[in-house]
Amino acid sequence: MKEEKNNKENDKNKLMENIVSLCKRRGFIFQGSEIYGGLSGTYDWAHFGVALKNNIKQNWWKKFVDSRRDMYGIDAAILMNQKVWEASGHVAGFADPMIECKSLDCGFRERLDKLFEASNLSLQDSYDLYIKSKFKETEIKSKKFAEYYAKIKAPKEKDKIDRALRDLIEIDAVLDIKDVLLDLRENNINWVDEYKKDPAKYMFFVAHDLVKEYKIVCPKCKKENFAAPKNFNMMFATKVGAVEDSSATSYLRPETAQGIFVNFKNTVDAFHPKLPFGMAQIGKAFRNEITPRDFLFRQREFEQMEIEYFIRPADWEKYFEYWRGEMLDWMEELGLDMAKVHEIDVPDADRAHYSKKTIDFEFDFPFGQKELFGLAYRTDFDLKTHKLEYIDEENKEKMVPHVIEPSMGVDRAILALLISVYAEDEKDGEMRSYLKFKPNIAPVICAVSPLLKNKPELVEYANTRVYAPLKAEFGRVAWDDNGNIGKRYRRQDEIGTPFCIVVDFDTLTDDTVTVRDRDTGEQERVKVENLESYIKERIS
């Protein structure tokens, strides 16, 4: 029984290994920065990978934008005004202090606020109480901060500051606290004043004391042995412009949705859409994941395809159901193995607070059933956040539309697709692996070969009468005259090319070629003049 389970585990790991290595070998996806040892969480797309990705994005755009009357495209900048991320809650939400247990063999780690919630406490309330009870209003100070502040009050050298920091609060893993402190010192600002403006930012200084004060124990090992909380910001910060003050800080967007919301007003003004209508965007997003894992599944740089569909509040259930169906349709059209797709109702507790209903579409990846796409009813949260309104033509009233958000990841779609279409079978005692892409998705539609490379009349015919016109028409057409014919078939199978066209000696007399089907290996003879329509029929 246990052995059986281990075998299954091995098979699953093997499947991922095979897919990763095929992607590299055949020129789909490479590890990012590979010649310098790679950069975890990044991948570079090679020739066939780009083709595949473009096909998928085009297919999506065609279905959800071009073939509809109620959808408006947008391609917003990745860098946005810092205020966008403050308004959306990402600056606070993506910078949660984390705390971990120091006990040997425990390794428990949790977001600080969640740890408090688990003990039926609110972090913010506890913090305020603590501050009030411990100090008089005028001298709010963490002991640690006071020590630190004294030490760096008149520092001469930069490395001395760094050492002081490290001594005091295990600063090496802290991402942004150092900048905050140096900023305060240079500008002679009292941090107490700053705390009053933005408590969350400075809560950090006393959070460790707070954990001790409330005698919070580790849920895993039941000991009171926590390290100082550390900040993990999921957003990549960057400086815009030459002046390096805090007002110049912005972030690479951690989601594409905000790019849609900030363009809501302009889109309404430019196109005057009637409700319901949607805005769609395909673009990159960035998250500084602690542990990128599982090939394309969790990356630091990834691409999203998102729609925000604006509706009247009363209609939300109708359109939620509608978009659920549209998403399922698209997954099927793409060629996903629908037996591996599961719909999960996200329970209240795990849902973002503004969402009234969310479903996740999960997929049976070899490493477990994990989220593939999401569909969320976000109410009017986002438009309200950005103080946006809409004048409903029906009754000439100002209102805030509600939003249904279908959200799909390009990379996860591709990973799920690769897993769905990867197949192995045996032909004449030889194993072969191939990718069963649908013809309209496949990176190469067809490959053209002369049966024999050393017969100029075959090469000439294949090149000028078959390859050239097909290449001109479809673009995604390969020329393959390497090795023998069987070898070429295997190579094209691994790329997922649905049709292999071979020019042989009969072609020279009757102008027909053989077209070999990737999945069955069956061949049929097709007139050269009919090739174009033969392929068109199969990719429409």
Added chain:
RNA sequence: GCGGGGUUAGUUAAAUGGUAUAACUUCAGUUUUCCAAACUGAUGUCAAGGGUUCGAUUCCCUUACCCCGCACCA
């Protein structure tokens, strides 16, 4: 982030304190009348840095990266 295991050619592996091997792949040629045939030849490798040593791919240290498990994933 913790714990464990790793890093030798495109891939999978071998050997070694003193010239680094093989198979497959790739490329060129000969050949080949439909599913990885054969022959000949060619390209290509010790993750980075430091130390010990006459000499380090090998021993030691540091770093980076990869894999697995745990935790995390608003």
